[in-house]
Amino acid sequence: MANDRLRDALERSRVSTAELALLTECDVKTVSRWLAGRVPHPRTRFKIAKRLKEDEDYLWPGANRAAAEVSDSAGVVQFYPTRGAVPPNLWDRLLDAATAEVGILVYVGMFLTEKPDLLxxxxxKAASGGRIRILLGNRDSNAVKQRSVDExxxxxxxSAKIDQANAFFRSLGGVPNVEVRNHSTVLYNSIYRFDNDMIVNxxxxxxxxxMAPAMHLRKTAAYGLFNTYADSFEAVWHSATPSESGS
Structure with a gap:
């Protein structure tokens, strides 16, 4: 169904489709699709509504509600523009609340080693029956070296940072319910699991x-993003080898 509200708003504001395309960094064909009824990305909707001085919900009725419903069903609690934007107390709260499982998949995870009481x-948690699994990068793997070059x-x-991380976690060697492994996979995402909550980077x-984005995910009744990343963690875990840090 054509978006007559958007078309009328453009005419009232005397904004051409070409100008709207320039504003949103899209082509005119994309603008034509919006006028035909396609709903733009949320950030694009915000830009358009601000330029046209219209309410976003007026231009696209129900779009924000639909996006929220999709987010809820997928298990997205919060999206952060960078991992650095994740509140420090959220890491502590999730770790404190976890009783059954803590899983960490990184190359280094140096910011974790800066927590003086982490070990x-x-x-x-392990003494109380929780399962602790830590996956660090294999310092000699091609994937690690390539990532270092890419950065x-x-x-x-x-590789040198991984040496430091291995040394940090070495004291966990022999602790029941704790296992540290090294993996050689291309690290598409860092994963931090705390029972049924997860932060994916x-x-x-x-x-x-x-500097990369981060998502706080929560396990839902239906198969959602949490399960997708949990499955990925398991795949890396089974391909990894015991670390000298402990097993």
Whole structure:
């Protein structure tokens, strides 16, 4: 169904389809599709509504509600523009609340090693029956060296950081319910699981992990994003080898 409200708003504001295309960094054909009824991306809707001085819900009735419903069904609790934007207390709250499973998939995860009480907290959770699994990168793998080059820090820098991470977690060696492994996979996402909550940090070429987006996911009754990334974690886990840090 054609979006007559959008067309009328363009005419009232004397904004041409070409100008709208320039504003949204799209082509005129895309604007024509919006006028024909296609709904733009949320950020694009915001730009258009602001330029036309109209309410977004007026131009696209129900679009925000539909997006929220999709987000809820997929298990997305919150999206962050960078991992650095994740509130520090959220990491602590999720870790404290986890009783059955903590799973960490990274190459290094250096920011975790900066928590002075992390090892003690993991030991206590393991002592209470929780399963702790940590996946660090294989320092000698091609994937690790290539990632280091892609970040512009030289082929050996991430390998050296992995050495530090291995040394940090070494004291967990022999602790029941704790296992550390090294993997050689291309790390598409860092995954931090805390029972039925998870923070996923998708990686972006040429950017360090703190500068890439992060998603707080929660397990839902239906198969959602949480399950997708949990399955990915398991696949990497089964391909990894026991680390000298402990098993």
């Amino acid at each position: 003690d907290r993991l030991r206590k 512009g820090i030289g082929p050996e820098t991430i 998708p990686h972006v070429y040429g950017k360090t992990a703190p």
